Amino acid sequence: MFLKKDEDRLKNLNSLNNISMKKFMSNKLALMGLIIIITLILISILAPFLTKYDISATDLYNIRSAPNTEHILGTDEVGRDVFTRLLYGGRISILVGVTSMVVQLVIGVTLGAIAGFYGGIIDKIIMRIIDIIMCFPFFVIAISIAAIVGPSVYNLIFIIGILMWPNIARIVRAEILSLKEEEYIMAARLLGLNRIEIIFKHLLPNVMSPILVAATLSIANGILTEASLSFLGMGVKLPQPSWGNMLVSAQNMAVLQNEWWLWIPAGVMVILIVLSINFVGDGLRDALDPKIKA
Template sequence: MANNIANKSSNISKVQGEEGTSLWKIGAKRLIKNKLAVFGIVVLSILIILSVLAPVITPYDRDETNLTNTYQKPSKEHWLGTDELGRDVFTRLIYGGRVSLSVGLVSTSISVIIGVLLGAIGGYYGKVVDNIIMRIVDIFMCFPFFIMAITIAAILGPSIWNVMIISGILSWPSIARIVRAEVMTVKEREFVEASKALGLTPIEIIFRHILPNVLAVVIVYTTLGIASGILSEAGLSFLGLGVKQPQPSWGNMLSAAQNLRSLRLHWWLWVPPGLLVFITILSINFLGDGLRDALDPKLKH
C-alpha cells in the first residue's frame, strides 16, 4: 500500500514538473532518455561530419585513378582498399555520403513543402477543394513508386537533380493525407474560431495558428522521409538511373560491384556502401520513432 502511494506521488510530481513546460522542451527531455534515438543522432552526426569534412579527412582525390593499384585489399594506405580503377574506396565512400544524404534531405523537403501546403488547404477549406486535392492524391498513390520513378528517370536521364525531383514529387501524397487529417481536427478548436472572429484571413489562420499545431507530425514524417529518399537514390543509382559516374553515391558504388567476380573476391567494394545504407536508414528510423514518442501530446501525462 505504501509503495503504491509512493509511486502515485512520484507520478504526480512528474506531471507537475512538466506543467507549464512547452511541448518542445518536454520532447527534448524524452528524446534524450530514448537510447535508440540518441544512437541514431550520434551515428547520423558522425556521417554528416565525415561527409562535410571529406577533403580534410582523406589525402586522396575523389576521382584519382591509379591503374597500377587496382583491386587492392584494405591496408594502411587504403583503409577500404581500391576499386577497378585504383580509386580509394574510403574516399569515394565519404564523398558518396554527401550525395546520398543531400538527396534524402532535398527530396524530402520538396515532398514536405508540396504535401503540407496541399494537405493544409484541403483540410481547412474542405468540400470541393478537398475533393479535388484528395483525388489527385489518389491518382498519385495508385501507381507503384519505383515503377513511376524508373519510368521518369529513364525519360529524363540519370542525374542527381533528377533523382531529387522525382523522389520529392512522387512522395508528397503521404504527408498530404497526414496533414489534412490533423488540420481537420485542429480547425475545430476554439482558438481557430476566435481567429475567424477577429477577422484573420484563411491564409493567416493556416500559417499562424494551424500549421504550428501540426508541426510535430511534420517533423516526424520529415525524419522518416529522409530514409525513403536515401533508399530511392540507392535503388535508382543501382539500376543506373540515378547519380552518374564518376560522381560517387552509395547506390552507384553498389551497382559497380554487382558482377560475380567482385561479389566473390572484392568484398570491400560492396560491403561498406551496403553497410552504410543499412546503418543510416536504421539510425534515421530510430530517430524518427524517438521523435514520434517524444512529441506525442497524448503521452504528456
C-alpha cells in the same frame, strides 16, 4: 481575455516542449541514432581533410586491390580509392535525402493544409490527385521518369520529391480537419484573421509534431530510393560517387564473393544512416505524443 489565453497556451507549449525533450533524451536508441547521423554528416563534410585522394584519381598499379596501408578500403575496378569515394558519396546520398524531403514538405504541407482547411471541391480534387499518384507502383513510375529526364542528382531529387509528397499531404490534411473546428480557430475567425493567416499562424504550428516525424522518415526513404535507383543505373551519374552507385559493383557475382570492399562499406553506410534516421523518427514520435509517458 484572448491575450490571457494566448499566454496560458504559450506556457503550456513550453512545458510540453521541455517534457518532449526529456523524453527524447531518455530514449537511448534515438540518441544513438542522432549521434551516428551527426557523425556521418561531419565526416562527409570534412572529407577533403580525411583523405588525400581525389574521387576520380586512378592508380593503375592498384586495380581492385584489397585494403592495405595505402588504401585502407582498397581500390575499385579502375584503381580509385574506395574510402575517398565513400566519404564523398555520403555528401550526395545525404543531400538527396534532405533536399527531396524539403520538396515533399513544401508540396505536401501546402496542398494538405489547403485540402483540410477549405474542404469541398478543392479537397476532392487534391485527394484524387493523391490517389492517382499513390495507386501506381513507385519504382515503375520513378524508373520511367528517370529514363525520360536522364540520371542526375537534381533529377533524382525532383523524382523523389514529386512522387513521395502524398504521404505528408494526407497527414497534414487529417490534422487540419481535426483542428479547424477548435474554439481558438473560431475565435481567430471572429477577430477577422484571413484564411492564410489562420492556416500559417494557428493551424500549421499545431501540426508540427507529425510533420517533423514524417520529415525524418522522408529523409530515410529518400536515401533508400537514391541507393535503389543508382544501383539500377537511373540515379546519380558516374563518376560522381554516391552510396547507391557504389553498390553497382555488387551486381557481379565474382565481386560479391571475392571483393567485399567494393560493396560492403557502401551497404553498411546506407543501412547505418537509414536505421539511425528511423530511430530518431521513432524517438520524436514517442517524445511528441502526450499519451506516452516518459
